[in-house]
Amino acid sequence: MDQxxxxxxxxxxxxxxxxxxxxxxxxxxARHFARAIIMxxxxxxxxxGDQAAAYRERILAALPDGDFEPLMTLYLTEETDPNDVAAxxxxxxxxxxxxxxxxxxxxxxxxxxxxxxxxxxxxxxAEIGLPLCVHGEVVTHDVDIFDREAVxxxxxxxxxxxxxxxxxxxxEHITTKQGADYARAGGDDLGATITTHHLVINRxxxxxxxxxxxxxxxxxxxxxxxxxxxxxxxxxxxxSFFLGTDSAPHVDPLKxxxxxxxxxxxxxxxxxxxxxxxxxxxxxxxxxxxxxxxGPRFYGLPVNEGTLTLTKGDPVxxxxxxxxxxxxxxxxxxxxxxxxxxx
Ligand code: NCD
Ligand code: ZN
Numbered sequence: 001m002d003q004x005x006x007x008x009x010x011x012x013x014x015x016x017x018x019x020x021x022x023x024x025x026x027x028x029x030a031r032h033f034a035r036a037i038i039m040x041x042x043x044x045x046x047x048x049g050d051q052a053a054a055y056r057e058r059i060l061a062a063l064p065d066g067d068f069e070p071l072m073t074l075y076l077t078e079e080t081d082p083n084d085v086a087a088x089x090x091x092x093x094x095x096x097x098x099x100x101x102x103x104x105x106x107x108x109x110x111x112x113x114x115x116x117x118x119x120x121x122x123x124x125x126a127e128i129g130l131p132l133c134v135h136g137e138v139v140t141h142d143v144d145i146f147d148r149e150a151v152x153x154x155x156x157x158x159x160x161x162x163x164x165x166x167x168x169x170x171x172e173h174i175t176t177k178q179g180a181d182y183a184r185a186g187g188d189d190l191g192a193t194i195t196t197h198h199l200v201i202n203r204x205x206x207x208x209x210x211x212x213x214x215x216x217x218x219x220x221x222x223x224x225x226x227x228x229x230x231x232x233x234x235x236x237x238x239x240s241f242f243l244g245t246d247s248a249p250h251v252d253p254l255k256x257x258x259x260x261x262x263x264x265x266x267x268x269x270x271x272x273x274x275x276x277x278x279x280x281x282x283x284x285x286x287x288x289x290x291x292x293x294x295g296p297r298f299y300g301l302p303v304n305e306g307t308l309t310l311t312k313g314d315p316v317x318x319x320x321x322x323x324x325x326x327x328x329x330x331x332x333x334x335x336x337x338x339x340x341x342x343x
Pocket of ligand 1: 264
């Protein structure tokens with residue numbers, strides 16, 4: 001097989017930022033993807049329906065001739081008003097609410113500390129069928145960073161789901177075998193996104209031969225056995241799993257820094273990388289399920305009408321960096337030649 005045509009893909013977890021960065025990175029996603037779930041962790045965060053509507057307009061303005069639909073989310077805080085969430089959902093504006101445990105990742109300081117305080121919002125969401133996207137890591141200092149996802153599942157996510165029957169949950173950017181196993185067993189109300197980079201790198205990429213800040217993201221890449229479990233999940237065709245790139249741009253000086261920011265920028269070459277990975281796994285026929293079918297099914301949205309064709313040939317070239325008015329953003333280097341070109 002040297003050519004494959006898919007329904008146009010969607011990205012179910014994307015950071016577009018704002019201002020100059022938004023203008024520079026939005027076209028990188030819109031070139032290949034029809035829709036994306038837009039993360040609300042701006043400074044200040046996108047908390048209300050009005051803020052999400054205004055952010056949506058800024059995204060559309062950054063894509064003047066774009067054929068791209070931003071799917072907006074609200075950032076859950078302990079002050080979030082269940083009625084505002086319900087109204088933003090009823091109007092069709094908001095497709096999910098994002099839960100960041102306070103302190104878990106970039107711009108998560110306004111996230112949730114006391115889960116009892118958000119119970120009324122979660123109950124309202126269960127009632128109206130609005131999904132909760134979860135950054136699944138505990139932040140307590142006594143839990144090792146490589147264990148934070150597995151501990152979150154046992155101590156936060158599972159109790160929260162049991163306490164809120166009917167709540168639809170997306171485990172965002174899973175990085176562990178435990179995450180994949182829990183998502184697979186969770187039934188129709190549970191899904192999981194997997195990033196492009198977690199299918200390619202394990203923690204050696206960050207730490208061997210010198211510290212490599214462009215491979216640092218959160219949740220941090222784990223051991224090889226976990227990468228293999230994620231590859232098995234993504235390429236299985238199981239409807240629980242769909243693509244969320246978590247493409248998260250930071251300018252180089254903020255990555256190449258004594259306290260470097262978390263995030264890998266994969267918008268530019270994601271589809272070529274995924275085709276390579278799925279081919280390596282003998283699963284090219286299941287790429288479409290992962291990128292284009294399982295996500296809309298979970299979110300109750302139609303699949304895209306358009307298509308995207310990938311053709312196999314000589315190694316694909318792509319820019320090493322995307323220039324922005326704020327500085328350069330390094331594109332994720334998968335450390336392997338990519339042979340699938342998006343036509
Ligand atoms: C994201 C970002 O930079 O906003 N960073 C990351 O490493 N993934 C935040 C997030 O999704 O955790
Ligand atoms: Zn993210």
